[in-house]
Amino acid sequence: MxxxxxxxxxxxxxxxxxxxxxxxxxxxxxxxxxxxxxxxxxxxxxxxxxxxxxxxxxxxxxxxxxxxxxxxxxxxxxxxxxxxxxxxxxxxxxxxxxxxxxxxxxxxxxxxxxxxxxxxxxxxxxxxxxxxxxxxxxxxxxxxxxxxxxxxxxxxxxxxxxxxxxxxxxxxxxxxxxxxxxxxxxxxxxxxxxxxxxxxxxxxxxxxxxxxxxxxxxxxxxxxxxxxxxxxxxxxxxxxxxxxxxDYDQKVAALLKEEELKPVKGGPYLGSESCVECHQSYVDSWKATKHSAAFATLERVGKSKDPECVKCHVVGFGEEGGFLSLKATPGLANVQCESCHGPGREHAADFSPMRPIGIEVCLKCHTHENSPLFDYQKYFEKIKH
Ligand code: HEC
Ligand code: HEC
Ligand code: HEC
Ligand code: HEC
Known part of the structure; x- marks a missing residue:
């Protein structure tokens, strides 16, 4: 130089x-x-x-x-x-x-x-x-x-x-x-x-x-x-x-009062275990995607009780009958079938159609901030079933 x-x-x-x-x-x-x-x-x-x-x-x-x-x-x-x-x-x-x-x-x-x-x-x-x-x-x-x-x-x-x-x-x-x-x-x-x-x-x-x-x-x-x-x-x-x-994460977790959570019995969301009997192959292919481990991701980083994170990593957060906590609603952790297809209780009872799916379903969670590389075609290929 x-x-x-x-x-x-x-x-x-x-x-x-x-x-x-x-x-x-x-x-x-x-x-x-x-x-x-x-x-x-x-x-x-x-x-x-x-x-x-x-x-x-x-x-x-x-x-x-x-x-x-x-x-x-x-x-x-x-x-x-x-x-x-x-x-x-x-x-x-x-x-x-x-x-x-x-x-x-x-x-x-x-x-x-x-x-x-x-x-x-x-x-x-x-x-x-x-x-x-x-x-x-x-x-x-x-x-x-x-x-x-x-x-x-x-x-x-x-x-x-x-x-x-x-x-x-x-x-x-x-x-x-x-x-x-x-x-x-x-x-x-x-x-x-x-x-x-x-x-x-x-x-x-x-x-x-x-x-x-x-x-x-x-x-x-x-x-x-x-x-x-x-x-x-x-x-x-x-x-x-x-x-x-x-320390902040721990204090946020302590805000979650398990005793005050009231899971809805017979609510609109079933969880993917209820889809197994009729859709085994779909459940198997879903289990191979990252969606099925989305809650473990939060546990790994100490954020599984932070509502600001949980909302996109589970089923139906903030909705009637949706995820409340791992303890209260263990079947609704992770991004599951019903995160995309909508509540399944009626469908499982009488085969009534599930809600139609388009890109807007993904964009609720795959926002620009949280998923800047999101591209529907490419991402869909990875979760296709
Ligand atoms: C309820 C929120 C939610 C919805 C709806 C959702 N996703 Fe996701 N998606 C996530 C989360 C959270 C992750 C990260 C999971 C992890 O790794 O812990 C993820 C990860 C993925 C990945 C993995 C990315 C990678 O690095 O391999 C793909 C692919 C994907 N989503 C596609 C889709 C598509 C396509 C749709 C719409 C049809 C969709 N997702 C709808 C929350 C959602
Ligand atoms: C608006 C929805 C949304 C919120 C809120 C959200 N996430 Fe995510 N998260 C996603 C999506 C979508 C992905 C997948 C992104 C991708 O691969 O394109 C993801 C992926 C992740 C990953 C990477 C997983 C992997 O496979 O490497 C981590 C870690 C994560 N989120 C942690 C958090 C934490 C911690 C919070 C709260 C501070 C949070 N998320 C809040 C939607 C969300
Ligand atoms: C990330 C979002 C997402 C998740 C999670 C998801 N699906 Fe899908 N699913 C889709 C999309 C998108 C399609 C294609 C819809 C279309 O082409 O109209 C689809 C299609 C289907 C179909 C119709 C296939 C066909 O040939 O018409 C069935 C059945 C189905 N999914 C069941 C399930 C089950 C059961 C689960 C859980 C084990 C699940 N899906 C999880 C997004 C999802
Ligand atoms: C008792 C059996 C049964 C159960 C349980 C069941 N399904 Fe289905 N599902 C069917 C049958 C049968 C079809 C085909 C219906 C048709 O083609 O009209 C179907 C079709 C679908 C389709 C594609 C057609 C549509 O309406 O979009 C999706 C998506 C779907 N099921 C998702 C689910 C999910 C998610 C669950 C779990 C919450 C579930 N199913 C539980 C029997 C079942």
């Missing part, structure tokens, strides 16, 4: 390295995580994100990223349901482990309880910029002012605003060097607006934003570069955050 190439290489890969006569600062940011603790894992090769990988990436690259500030611009949290509160708690605990310098409680959805989240943040000592104050940080001699209040920019400091507003609205906001939106817009590059750079946290935390600032001797921003860090399978997880997520 020539000297010139080496310099370019160094600047591109390590934009954080100090520059002659000036200084550098990385603003590492998230925003609009929206309660997404991690990708569901339904299609591992295409899914990016997750708190354990985010933390793993930062700790593995601490040296190369330093000096940096780590901030969340808001809209990180989940709705105020029992499960949503557990999610919000897991996010706050993960932020605490990662040492966030500031996490704004900007809330754009009415279903999220900001007061509950602020209380959690103080419990776990995650710095939340209060509405009328800024958080100060010093890195490598640089003074940094972080706030979610548009009026609190301070002369002589590097000003970072954490906002829930849309990028288009933020163009009118003055006095800040960096403005981070948590509205949930996808930007390829920062938007320049006066002296400010506007960036936007990648929706659902699928990528980590890294904005590298170059500063002159007086701490004035004189240049910048930006990149998105993908968080795919190749990023090693932080085991401490993983244990927070495991």
């Amino acid at each position: 020539s000297a010139a190439a080496l310099i370019i290489f160094t600047i591109v890969l390590f934009p954080c390295a100090a520059h002659a006569g000036g200084k550098a600062l990385n603003v590492i940011y998230t925003g609009a995580i929206k309660g997404e603790l991690e990708p569901c894992g339904c299609s591992p090769e295409t899914q990016s994100g997750g708190l354990a990988r985010l933390s793993g990436y930062i700790s593995a690259n601490k040296k190369a990223l330093s000096p940096y500030v780590l901030v969340d611009a808001g809209n990180a949290f989940a709705e105020a349901t029992a499960q949503g509160r557990l999610k919000s708690e897991a996010i706050i605990r993960s932020f605490a482990l990662m040492g966030y310098d500031a996490a704004a409680v900007n809330v754009n959805r009415a279903a999220v309880d900001g007061g509950f989240i602020s209380a959690l943040a103080s419990q776990y000592r995650v710095p939340v910029p209060p509405s009328n104050r800024a958080i100060k940080a010093i890195r490598n001699g640089l003074k940094i002012n972080i706030s979610s209040d548009e009026k609190l920019a301070k002369k002589g400091m590097i000003n970072i605003l954490l906002s829930g507003k849309q990028v288009s609205e933020l163009k009118a906001v003055k006095g800040w060097d960096v403005i981070i939106s948590s509205f949930g817009e996808e930007l390829d590059e920062p938007v320049a607006s006066g002296k400010a750079l506007i960036v936007s946290g990648f929706p659902k935390g699928q990528k980590l934003g890294i904005l590298s600032l170059k500063l002159d001797g007086k701490g004035k921003v004189v240049g910048s570069s930006h990149r998105w860090q993908a968080l795919k399978q190749d990023v090693a997880e932080d085991p401490e955050v993983r244990s927070v997520l495991k």
Whole structure:
């Protein structure tokens, strides 16, 4: 590698390295995580994100990223349901482990309880910029002012605003060097607006934003570069955050109250064992597909009591007479005949026709997010019977 190439290489890969006569600062940011603790894992090769990988990436690259500030611009949290509160708690605990310098409680959805989240943040000592104050940080001699209040920019400091507003609205906001939106817009590059750079946290935390600032001797921003860090399978997880997520899974499982579940006797769903007597060969061929092991998949990853996962990995979840829990309705675990053909009780009694099947039946579960490679012809070939 020539000297010139080496310099370019160094600047591109390590934009954080100090520059002659000036200084550098990385603003590492998230925003609009929206309660997404991690990708569901339904299609591992295409899914990016997750708190354990985010933390793993930062700790593995601490040296190369330093000096940096780590901030969340808001809209990180989940709705105020029992499960949503557990999610919000897991996010706050993960932020605490990662040492966030500031996490704004900007809330754009009415279903999220900001007061509950602020209380959690103080419990776990995650710095939340209060509405009328800024958080100060010093890195490598640089003074940094972080706030979610548009009026609190301070002369002589590097000003970072954490906002829930849309990028288009933020163009009118003055006095800040960096403005981070948590509205949930996808930007390829920062938007320049006066002296400010506007960036936007990648929706659902699928990528980590890294904005590298170059500063002159007086701490004035004189240049910048930006990149998105993908968080795919190749990023090693932080085991401490993983244990927070495991704890979350256990708390979610504990929300399932077996004693309150009432299986419907004589309900519309029978389970595939009832089809055997007349359709043995179909049952045999179904058993050879992944559908017949869909519940074991959830057990393997510790999610078999999480309704957000169970709903697509069983028969008739949320419907009258459908799956409730493995204990209450053992015959309805896994994606079975009736997940596609519809309830079979009447048919088994009088051979009345089952509901017609088309691609729309598959798409209820094979959504773009959970099954990005879904192609009806190709997938149908694999389950044909
Ligand atoms: C909207 C329906 C849906 C939801 C919700 C869902 N899944 Fe899935 N899951 C699928 C589908 C469809 C596949 C098969 C994807 C493919 O192969 O194209 C799948 C596959 C998987 C796989 C891969 C299985 C294998 O053979 O490797 C795992 C693991 C998984 N899901 C776990 C989960 C977890 C954990 C959750 C909850 C966080 C969840 N799923 C929620 C539909 C869903
Ligand atoms: C009730 C939800 C549900 C419905 C409806 C559904 N699937 Fe699936 N499908 C899943 C889940 C969950 C998996 C992953 C199972 C596992 O590996 O644990 C899966 C996996 C598959 C796979 C295996 C993918 C692989 O990697 O080999 C194929 C093929 C498939 N589905 C085809 C279909 C087709 C075609 C339809 C419609 C006719 C359909 N599915 C309807 C939930 C569903
Ligand atoms: C993933 C969805 C899915 C599952 C699970 C599934 N089927 Fe099917 N089944 C289909 C589709 C799609 C067809 C074709 C429908 C068509 O061509 O109109 C079909 C066709 C059939 C047919 C008619 C075959 C023919 O020659 O007309 C029977 C009978 C049948 N399935 C029974 C079963 C039984 C029994 C089970 C469970 C052991 C089962 N299926 C599981 C999707 C499914
Ligand atoms: C007592 C015997 C019997 C049982 C039990 C039974 N079937 Fe059938 N099934 C039949 C017969 C007979 C046909 C052919 C009917 C015809 O061609 O009109 C049929 C046809 C079908 C078809 C294709 C025609 C249609 O209506 O779509 C599907 C799909 C099907 N059965 C699914 C199931 C499923 C799923 C179960 C279990 C929940 C089941 N059957 C249980 C006897 C049975």
